[in-house]
Amino acid sequence: MTGQSPRDRVAAVVVTWNRADLVERILRAVDAQTHRPEVVVVVDNASTDATPEVLDRLAGELAVRLDVLRLPRNTGGAGGFHAGLERALSTDADLFWLMDDDGLPPEDCLASLIPALASYDFVGPAVVAEGDPSRLCFPIRVPGSARVVHRLDDVERASRDGVLPEVVIPFNGVLLTRDLVERIGTPREEFFIWGDDVEYLWRARRAGARVATVVGSHFAHPATDDLGTPMMFGRTTYNHSPSDLKHYCMARNNVVNLRDYVGWLGVLAFLVKTVWFYLFTRPDRHRLALSAEAVRAGVRRDFGGHERFLR
Structure with missing residues (x-):
């Protein structure tokens, strides 16, 4: 977008596989952001449904520029984020916004995350259950205690000045600095699914990354009742x-x-x-x-x- 400072240039990365309706929904939500990314790298993990046709159509309809990366085989979320982040690094973006195709960011999600990067390197929104935004989609252990919370108001009470340090839920709308990604590399593609996000977060922490959840920024995700x-x-x-x-x-x-x-x-x-x-x-x-x-x-x-x- 015109008028942005270099610090505000954002490349979003969305990974999808055989969920044409959901990828259209999230791309329209990204396009509607009050702070729109300069480019969205969409990694299509060799979809066999209507996803390729949907992405071709959206490329001509959305204001945001789509860079579609179609992989020859399904590499899972881990391989998708690995390839997508590598592609995003080739742009002039200074910030990278990562998400799966089944999430839904409200229009102020990205704009409310960016200011936190004055103090942090790896930030994310509160990930709430779609259909019940008072409930967290993934339980959070409050830093410095053994307490695990499941509701947004518990996170709000535990936060300081709207931020919960040391906690973030990757890869659900997280925002990373280029400097951090260049230091720690991309997610481990061999993991396929599950645990690649945790490994990336732990790797970032080991490298000294400052991590936090911005409680006022929300990202909706389908409820996962079996987790926790x-x-x-x-x-x-x-x-x-x-x-x-x-x-x-x-x-x-x-x-x-x-x-x-x-x-x-x-x-x-x-x-x-x-x-x-x-x-x-x-x-x-x-x-x-x-x-x-x-x-x-x-x-x-x-x-x-x-x-x-x-x-």
Whole structure:
């Protein structure tokens, strides 16, 4: 947009796969931003539905410029953000705004994030449940405590001057500085799905990134009721998914992340939680066996096992 300072030049990155209606919805929401990005890099993960035709049509309808990157195969969200952020780095943008195709940013989402980058490198909106913006889509552990909150008003009370430091939910409308991305690189494409966002956040923190949630900025996302399922008599939670693909990737990538950033005790704690959950909370022998396979793959850093679920 004309009149923007270099610090305000934004490249958005949207990753999609076989969700033509949703990608049109989010691109129209990005186009309606009060601070419109200069370009939107749309990564199409080899969609087989009407997504290519929808993107071709939108390129002629929207005010924002679309740069469509069509990949030859489905690389998941991890591969999509890896490729999309690499493409965005080739632009003159100083800020990168990342999101999946099923989210929905209100028109002031981006504009309300930008001022926080005067103090932070990696910021994000409060991710609220679509249809009930009083509820968080993903539970948040309040920094400095063991309290996990599920409602927006709890986050507002825990924030300072409208910001909750040390917490962000990637990749749901997060805004990053070019300097940070150039220092830490792009997401790990081999993760396919699940855990790539956590790894990227932990990598950023390890590099000294200042992280925060801007509570007054919101980003709607479909409710994910199985995330944070209570277990061990309510003492902790587990990220259960009914999808074998998602669970396999979650367990495998969790082992890799915990081993790299927490240590073997973190891996052991995750194993105990997994066994407990599928023995007592939601007994499932098949899921226990799949978990064991995924954990072995994580220990060996074997990232090919999920591909059988794609056939």
